[in-house]
Structure formats: structure tokens, C-alpha cells
Amino acid sequence: MDLFTGGSYVLTRLFLQRGMAFIYLISFIIILYQWKPLLGENGITPVHLFLKRVRFWDAPSLFWMFPKNSAFMVIAWIGLALALLALTGFSEKFGTPVSMVVWFLLWLLMLSYVNVGQTWYSFGWETMLLEAGFLTIFLGAQGTEPPVIVIWLFRWMLFRLMFGAGLIKLRGDPCWRDFTCMMYHHETQPIPGPFSWHFHWLPVWMHKGEVLGNHITELLVPWGYFFPGVIGVVSGVITLLFHGWLFMSGNFALLGALTIVITFSTLNDAAISAVFPTSLASDVARAFPHDIAVYLLLALVALLSIKP
Known part of the structure; x- marks a missing residue:
């Protein structure tokens, strides 16, 4: 029955946290491999030269204190270690204050x-x-009891991402309105994947179906995120399938993976346990300071949503 109501979100939080930790982990690994040749002291666009042209409040960063290659690498390794703590759940063993500190540092x-x-x-x-x-x-x-408000703020973020992407397409190239965009998208996308060639040679009717599916998923489905229970779950599953298709047909770096993680917020525990049979206890009530922090977060997001 939880599938048809708001349900609980203990597994939802677990998937969000583990997914975000994985994204952070990959991001810091990328930094370790790419930062020095791109932005290091002898890189293409060195950070220390950039900092001479901007003010601190235009680009707040720890690297104002020490824009050196050694600092770039040390902090990346620290970030990678923190991501591993979060990914393994080790940081969760010490309660919400430690968990929040780890996520804040990341x-x-x-x-x-x-x-x-x-x-x-x-x-x-x-x-x-x-x-x-x-x-x-x-x-x-x-x-501890998951803060449902934060789960819904993830849904709000997902809605803005998906619905905004749909509007941009309609306002942009006419090919999105005459259903021809996908006839050459797979060929001209920035970073084709190993299956992109095969997707490019799909029949014309399938390419037109891709455009129609895109409009439905980005313009209509996002409204379902705000419904509790089965409507929200179905909307989330459609979004997951949509990004799975994108993931197979091309390469959008971390965009697709990150969107998939955020989409977990649309799934309640009943939906997740239907695929991954498991359960977690959340028998500890949230502390009052945590609730205050969540309400302040809600106010901040509301304010920035009105006037970014």
C-alpha cells in the first residue's frame, strides 16, 4: 500500500546518498587526472593567473590561499577519501552531525x-x-527519520532540470518542433558513445518517436514528480528509462548519471524494495537542530527559486 501513498523514504535516502557519494568519487578522480594539465601552475589556464583577474566573492575557493599543484592534489585526495567514507556508509555510523560535516566538506x-x-x-x-x-x-x-522536505527539494530540482530542458528545446531549433532533430543528433552530439552509430541508423519513424518521447518526458512527466505514491513513482521510472536511453546512445559526462541519482528522490521505499528486496530501520527521531536546519534550507531554496 505504501506505493500508493507517500510512504517512507529510508531507502530513498540511502540511494540518494550512495549515488551522490559515487558521483563525488568520480569527480575527484577526474580532478586527480586532469586538473594539473588543464588548470595547474603550468596548465592551459592556470588558476593563479585567473585569481589575479577576479575578486574572492566572484569565485570563493580554498585555493585563494595556496593555488599550487600540491594543494590541488592534496585536496583532491582528501575529497576522494571523504567520498569513500560516504559511499561505504562509514560516516553514517557516527550520527547526523558527523554525516553532515562529511557532506559539507565534500x-x-x-x-x-x-x-x-x-x-x-x-x-x-x-x-x-x-x-x-x-x-x-x-x-x-x-x-534517523529521513527529512521528507529534503527529498521533495530534490524533486523540485529534478523538475526544474527536466522541464527547463524541454522548454529550451521548444524555444530553440525548429527541428524539435518538426520532429527531425534525432535524425542527426546521434551523429553530431559532442561525445558519441560506442552505440551511437547504431542509434543514428535507426528508422526515421523511431527518430520521430524519440523526439515525441523527449517532449513527453521533459514537458509532461515532470509534473508527476509532485504527486505522492504511484504517480510520482511512475513519473520517476519513466525519467530513469529516458536517461538510460540517453546513457546508451551517447555520452553526456556526469550529467546523465547525476540526473539518475536525483531521480531516486521520486521513488519511495515500497518502489525500491520491489526491485531490491531490503529494509532499513529509521527508529531515531531527528534532533531539533536538524529540523531547524531543514526549514532554513527550505526557505533558502524558496527564496532562490523566486529570485535566483
Whole structure:
């Protein structure tokens, strides 16, 4: 019956936290491999030269204190270690305060890289990671009652992402209105995947179906995120299938994986346990300071949603 009501969100929180930890882990590994040649002291766009052209409040970052290669690498390794603590659930064993500190540090370290990353970090998924990462701070430790408000803030973020993407397409190239975009999208996308060639040669009627499916998934389905129970779950499953198709047909870096993680917020425990039979206890009530922090977060998101 929980599938048809709001239900509980203990497993939902688990999937969100583990998914976000995995995204952070991959992001810090990327930094370890790419940062020095791109943004290091002798990189293409060195951070120390960038900081001479901007003010601190334009690009707040820990690297204002020490924009050196050694600092870039040490902080990336720290971030990777923190991501592993979160991914394994070890940080959850010490309660909500420790959990929040770990997630805050992950967000702060990633913010420090993104804000000085210049062209290389100007894509949408970095901003998405920071927003989702900030929300994750307030989810609380496993074993405590999940803050449903934060789960719904993830849904609000997902709605803005999906519905906004749909509107941009309709306002942009006419091919999205005459259903021809997908006839050449797989061929011209920035980073084709191993199956992109095969997707490109699908029949014309399937390409037109892809465009129709895109419009339905991005313009109609997102409204279902705000319904509790089965409508919200079905909307989330459609979104997961949509991004699974995108993941197979191309390569959008962390965008697809991050969106899939955020989409977990639309699934309640009944839906998740139907696929992954398990259960977790959440018999510890949230502490009053945690509730206050959640309400302050709600107020902040509401304010920024009105005037970004």
C-alpha cells in the first residue's frame, strides 16, 4: 500500500546518498587526472593567473590561499577519501552531525574546484553537482527519520532540470518542433558513445518517436514528480528509462548519471524494495537542530527559486 501513498523514504535516502557519494568519487578522480594539465601552475589556464583577474566573492575557493599543484592534489585526495567514507556508509555510523560535516566538506572542496575551474568547469553538471551536494548535507544519517522536505527539494530540482530542458528545446531549433532533430543528433552530439552509430541508423519513424518521447518526458512527466505514491513513482521510472536511453546512445559526462541519482528522490521505499528486496530501520527521531536546519534550507531554496 505504501506505493500508493507517500510512504517512507529510508531507502530513498540511502540511494540518494550512495549515488551522490559515487558521483563525488568520480569527480575527484577526474580532478586527480586532469586538473594539473588543464588548470595547474603550468596548465592551459592556470588558476593563479585567473585569481589575479577576479575578486574572492566572484569565485570563493580554498585555493585563494595556496593555488599550487600540491594543494590541488592534496585536496583532491582528501575529497576522494571523504567520498569513500560516504559511499561505504562509514560516516553514517557516527550520527547526523558527523554525516553532515562529511557532506559539507565534500561540497566545500568541490565548490573550491568549480569556482576556479573556468572554461573546463562551466558546464551544467558541475552546478548541478553543487546544488544536489548541498541538499545532500541535510539528509541526515541512516537510522534517523529521513527529512521528507529534503527529498521533495530534490524533486523540485529534478523538475526544474527536466522541464527547463524541454522548454529550451521548444524555444530553440525548429527541428524539435518538426520532429527531425534525432535524425542527426546521434551523429553530431559532442561525445558519441560506442552505440551511437547504431542509434543514428535507426528508422526515421523511431527518430520521430524519440523526439515525441523527449517532449513527453521533459514537458509532461515532470509534473508527476509532485504527486505522492504511484504517480510520482511512475513519473520517476519513466525519467530513469529516458536517461538510460540517453546513457546508451551517447555520452553526456556526469550529467546523465547525476540526473539518475536525483531521480531516486521520486521513488519511495515500497518502489525500491520491489526491485531490491531490503529494509532499513529509521527508529531515531531527528534532533531539533536538524529540523531547524531543514526549514532554513527550505526557505533558502524558496527564496532562490523566486529570485535566483
